[in-house]
Amino acid sequence: MGKKEKKQKHQRNQHRGVLNYCQDEEDDNSVFKLSQPYSSSSSPPRVSLSDDAKELEEEEDFDDDNNGEKEAVNDETASDDMPSKFLLYQHSVQSPKGDISYLQKFFLMYVGGRMPLHFQEDFCGTALLSTEWLRSDPRRTAVGLDLDLEALQWCIENNIPKVGADGSSRISLFHGNVLQPLQSKLVISIPQELISNITLADNTQLQESGILEAKSQAGSADQDYKCIKRNVSLPARDIVCAFNYSSCCLHKRADLVLYFRHAHSVLSAKGGIFVMDLYGGASSEHKLRLQRRFPNFTYVWEQADFDIIERKTRISLHFHLKKQQRKLRHAFSYSWRLWTLPEIRDCLEEAGFQSVHFWLRQMPDTTEFPKTEGFGMGRDLRYEEATSFPQQDAWNAYIVGVA
Ligand SMILES: C[S@@+](CC[C@H](N)C(=O)[O-])C[C@H]1O[C@@H](n2cnc3c(N)ncnc32)[C@H](O)[C@@H]1O
Structure with a gap:
């Protein structure tokens, strides 16, 4: 079957949506499967941190010339044939199992005396880590x-199920x-609907859980959503x-200190930790392009x-x-x-954390491994x-603030 016919068959067999894309691809041992086990190491978005190196195929250039290929700027231009940018991101970038095992380890080391059950993921995007957290113990929240x-909705439709x-x-x-968490609105799992007018409770718990008022915002930019007032009670x-x-x-x-204060304020009075990650090294302070090839797609960090x-970059x-x-291109872009x-340690201490701990690892040299299976190292x-810790070409850190 020719390339074109194969593509037509693929399109005929598909309905819209990334899950169908995943299912179709299973036959091809696709990597587009959220259920696929992740590595035990954390994999922030730098391609050098990704695992599955064995799946790398022959190298491919991902330079800016199009070579006759179509270009989609972001998800909105994706067709039925295109997987969601969120699915691609989750597969390329995240390793929730690895992160969670470190989180548990840090909690037991620095707090101890109980198992951590209640978790908050700030800047959560599609909240893959949160959903993995829930899967690991039925008592967990x-x-x-x-x-x-859009990322939160994608989580509701694809990760929570x-x-x-x-x-x-x-x-x-x-x-x-994250700088105004009490102004945030709760999003609930009514398909395509946004529940609004509820604030994120800090460790002072709100009284009541339940929908109090529903109002349609038809006609506004949010016309696909309903905003519903409700109160919610959250455990510390x-x-x-x-x-x-x-x-x-x-x-x-x-802003960083303010954010850390908010994080500190929701932690349990019985003890809790705030954990963030950071990258650095000589390679982080100049222009750089790294790529990693999966069987069905190539991921590029620019x-x-x-x-x-x-001290800014894009x-x-x-x-x-x-x-x-x-x-x-530019599926995700961050300033x-x-x-x-x-600086992080000083700000955490200023925000009220009792102690701050650094966990580091050297990363593979980006000059030696800009786009090969070496990233799997x-x-x-x-x-x-x-x-x-002596300066390196590339390093990664977990930073743990103990409340
Ligand atoms: C690098 S992504 C990380 C996503 C996810 N945490 C992960 O581990 O892959 C940064 C996320 O932070 C969100 N974000 C940026 N500034 C924010 C802010 N001030 N408050 C809340 N979210 C913010 C973005 O929408 C984006 O989803």
């Missing part, structure tokens, strides 16, 4: 908070700003996290010039879909201030607690 409503029947009753997803959190370098989205020191005065994530011959480890590298 999760709270997610993000500015990106994988948790099991009680999944949606154990997770609360909030749409809002054992762990709050901000992963995949999300704290770098905050550019001002005052780092713009680094401003040494503001990170863009691109995907090149092999079968569809499409490029999803980041690259904080230093001592990162998965064997373990984080070690450190009070001093």
